[in-house]
Amino acid sequence: MNILIAGANGTTGKQIIGELSKNPQMNVFGMIRKEEQAQTIKELGGHPVLADLEGNVDKAVDNMEAIIFAAGSGPKTGPDKTTAVDKNGAIKLVDAAKKKGIERFIMLSSVGTDDPEQAQEGMRHYLEAKHDADEHLKASGLTYTIVRPVALTNEQAIGKIFAEAKVDHANKSIPRADVASVLAQSITAENTFNKTFEIFSGTSPIKEALNNI
Ligand SMILES: NC(=O)c1ccc[n+]([C@@H]2O[C@H](COP(=O)([O-])OP(=O)(O)OC[C@H]3O[C@@H](n4cnc5c(N)ncnc54)[C@H](OP(=O)(O)O)[C@@H]3O)[C@@H](O)[C@H]2O)c1
Numbered sequence: 001m002n003i004l005i006a007g008a009n010g011t012t013g014k015q016i017i018g019e020l021s022k023n024p025q026m027n028v029f030g031m032i033r034k035e036e037q038a039q040t041i042k043e044l045g046g047h048p049v050l051a052d053l054e055g056n057v058d059k060a061v062d063n064m065e066a067i068i069f070a071a072g073s074g075p076k077t078g079p080d081k082t083t084a085v086d087k088n089g090a091i092k093l094v095d096a097a098k099k100k101g102i103e104r105f106i107m108l109s110s111v112g113t114d115d116p117e118q119a120q121e122g123m124r125h126y127l128e129a130k131h132d133a134d135e136h137l138k139a140s141g142l143t144y145t146i147v148r149p150v151a152l153t154n155e156q157a158i159g160k161i162f163a164e165a166k167v168d169h170a171n172k173s174i175p176r177a178d179v180a181s182v183l184a185q186s187i188t189a190e191n192t193f194n195k196t197f198e199i200f201s202g203t204s205p206i207k208e209a210l211n212n213i
Pocket of ligand 1: 006007008009010011012013031032033034051052053054070071072073074085089108109110111148149150151152153176
């Protein structure tokens with residue numbers, strides 16, 4: 001299966017590429033913004049694809065069969081970039097997938113995205129952007145999975161999670177490595193198709209948790 005990762009050079013994106021490249025049935029393509037990031041993607045076992053979510057992404061999705069959106073403008077840029085990348089970039093990629101008949105789309109979202117009004121002011125614009133992207137994906141007709149993790153850490157993978165439509169996420173976290181596994185496994189885990197769920201580090205092996213959502 002040809003699968004494109006948007007945000008491939010990111011902290012989570014690189015782990016998704018590494019995880020998927022171990023699977024001989026997956027042909028992994030990493031969307032990067034800069035030529036000099038290509039070597040990293042190759043070393044992880046992926047094929048670099050040069051594209052910017054603020055530009056045209058139609059060519060990047062050519063021949064793909066599934067897409068994982070793990071990009072984000074990050075906290076160091078302003079609200080304009082949050083709108084441009086986290087919202088409009090995601091929406092653009094969903095529309096490009098639809099145009100090319102790519103049916104499978106997995107979104108790395110966030111807890112709090114279901115109800116941005118409840119968020120602290122500093123998070124509200126980001127969560128609204130993610131909310132709008134998630135809603136666009138849900139309405140697109142693509143076979144979606146929307147994964148909403150709690151705060152991400154760079155700890156080693158635990159391999160065990162808690163996954164529910166809605167979780168109590170106060171003081172919870174999850175390693176990016178486990179989020180990468182959830183996103184990678186969701187591609188083919190039919191029980192996650194057309195579902196939105198929240199995750200944090202828990203007690204169920206990831207495969208089992210995804211089978212029981
Ligand atoms: N941090 C948390 O606690 C948390 C919690 C829940 C959900 N999330 C979600 O998880 C996502 C991934 O987190 P992370 O820590 O892995 O992020 P990250 O390391 O900042 O990676 C984000 C990636 O997006 C890429 N990107 C930014 N703008 C782009 C554009 N215009 N076109 C193409 N690619 C672009 C960046 O490219 P460059 O490498 O070129 O900069 C980077 O590789 C976040 O964006 C957020 O939505 C985060």
